Amino acid sequence: MSGSDAAARPDDASAPSGPSGKVAASDLLLSQVVREESGRIVAALARSLGSLDIAEEAVAEAVDEALRAWRKGGIPPNPGAWLTQAARHNALDRLRREKRYREKLAGMVPGVDSESAAQEDAWPNSPAELDDRLPLLFGCCHPALAPEAQLALTLRAVCGLTTAQIARATFSTEPATAQRIVRAKRKIGATGILLRIPEATDRAARLDIVLTIVSVMYNEAHLVAGGDAAADRDLADDALWLAGVIVAALPREAEAHGLLALLLFHRARESARSVDGELVLMADQDRSRWDQTLIARARAELEQAARLRRPGRWQLHAAIAACHADAETAVKTDWLQVLVLYDLLLGYDPSPVVRLNRAVALDRVGAPTAALTEVDALEGKLTRNHLWHAVRAHLLRRLGRDDEALAADLHALELTANDAERRLLAARTGR
């Protein structure tokens, strides 16, 4: 790897913080500018060079240069053009060093040494054409790549995160993350994976992989081991942003609207979810802290999805989140509706986690015994997941089996790596 990751993303909690709030704000702005521009530039460069590997490296290097230059001298009036110019310069540098790409230089000659801004107009940036980042995103999420590789590469190439940030967000080390990204890029290049949105027959399945990666991105932000509940908001923000990019580019995809709605519902509850670094369960959250503007946006997305009349699992997840948003208090939750939605969801996604959540709804409609039976049936499938033990503990306690409940809570405590969740469980077991 090059030294392109030397500069941590400015809003990274591990980066040295500036002397005043002003610096932090401008760093946040920097990272947003970078995110908005870098994916487009990677996509455009990859297309004209025919190499995602070189395009991505060139842009990462340009981002690094930009962060250093802009922190000192401020953001230029057209940061996209600045980054494009720098990335292109870096790409050409790399190409000149590599014999086998020399012939490709011929195709780039008009822009090779030009500093003129007019050249930039030739780069696809028009909102009228399909967002270039979508084919890039689908390529990064190709099923021939392992899910960890899909996630790391998407964060890097589409969202413009540094390797350090990705490593931290995905419970990995920097060398391992760097290697994962390099391998993924090379596999794309060597095996003939095209950066494109697949044709009709594969499209729904491939979109689902993309949406899953965005959802994983959102969830990972809350699971950073050793982190506090409020830490790494940024990755969740990246996920929301990316969900918005997908919806804007593919407005006819109901599931894309469904995922955006789901993430907006989650985001709306964010400030109530964590109080002073402590995790607060949904039932105990101060609902006046839920962001009604975000909830309204989430509802609008869900309605938009429903109008397309193509149901799917992300819309069902969002509909369940909507049930919670609708309830003024936890006891007013329409659990029967939630249960019905989970039953429908099982038709699309019979995964153990969905079955576990359905069991929770089953308990709330007054069937704790049936719920426990269902939870116990998942033994072996979710035994390494602390939530399974936590739900089981709750049900055992409801049924008066306190000793077993405590044992289950302790299992949950052992398994969780996240500080905030650990403290919540510790409070419950009196430790």
Next chain:
Amino acid sequence: MKYVIMFTFDPELDAKVPADRMQGLYGRAYQWYAEHAAQIADGGVQLQPVETATTVKYGESGTVLVDGPFSEAKEVVGGFSIIDVPDLDAAIALVRTWPFLELPGWGVEIRPILTIGSQPEE
């Protein structure tokens, strides 16, 4: 792009498949080659059973001869062909129609062939 497709299976599981079903699958595999002739650059070969394999391996004091395949995995390579298709998605779509994939234990590994200009950069 050219890819080698390697057919792998578990001989123990295959041994449990009734002979007439196996016969039918061989017939359909034959048809498969005919139907996709345009995409098949080289029909390749089918290999003798894995019991016939001999492997020559690196040894610190000279090569070592082993009775058996290179890997101790249950699955063995049964043969290979070379296909020529536009991209990996096309290769996957073609391979998905391979009749033997109805049998447990079967797999088809898709590997691009190294050509000038596609070398890894390491």
